[in-house]
Amino acid sequence: MTVPEARDAQRPPPVQDAVTATPIDHPDRAELMSAIASVRFTRFERRGAAADLDAAIRAGQEAVGETPPGHPDRAENLMFLGSCLGMRFELARAAADLDAAIRAGQEAIAATRPGDPHCSGYLAALCAALFTRFEQTRDVVDLDAAIRAGLAALAVAPEGHPDRIIYKFLVDHAESARSDRIGPLAETDVAP
Known part of the structure; x- marks a missing residue:
């Protein structure tokens, strides 16, 4: 050899x-x-x-x-x-x-x-994907699911998490689209 x-x-x-x-x-x-x-x-x-x-x-x-x-x-x-x-x-x-x-x-x-540090990122990615589908189909069910996923991402991300600002932007963007279309999501509908 x-x-x-x-x-x-x-x-x-x-x-x-x-x-x-x-x-x-x-x-x-x-x-x-x-x-x-x-x-x-x-x-x-x-x-x-x-x-x-x-x-x-x-x-x-x-x-x-x-x-x-x-x-x-x-x-x-x-x-x-x-x-x-x-x-x-x-x-x-x-x-x-x-x-x-x-x-x-x-x-x-x-x-x-439970407690997985990646959970907030997974929820934010789901929020973005659901919002993208809403933009394609205009199905409010997807928009509401996007808002819930984004809010859940914010709920599990600890204060000081470097991506919280991104999660907040995703939620704000989806909530703005919902308000423009049909009004804000009811408080009782925000649970993930």
Whole structure:
């Protein structure tokens, strides 16, 4: 064996090769698929190739499918998938992608453990996605759900959280749209 061959033999295989070599029922497979999704999304961000975004979504779907309910990574995998789907909606304007992004966000929030520091971000992302769908469909149900999600994000984000101003902006923007359209949301309707 030559020195370059020895070096290559010591290098870990690319992530895709690791997935191919990993049995379908291996407990680390979801983590590997999540890594592939992240790598492909990063590549999409750098190169702008839709094929990379599609590959990130496929890998993200597989990661979610292989992450059982109750697993501590399930919410994060769902949220990442939702973000990828939301990005594809922004590019292609396919309503099915936005709907799937919202479902993934709702599932992520349902899978979030109490006290998870990411919960406020998940709620804010859901608020933004629901508001985007409202802008497309003009369905007030989505607008009201966006407001509730934004208010919930503010409620769980501790004082001094660096993103509170963003959450407040999302809520204010959605409430302004609602007031312009049909009036403010009733106090009894704001519970998340």
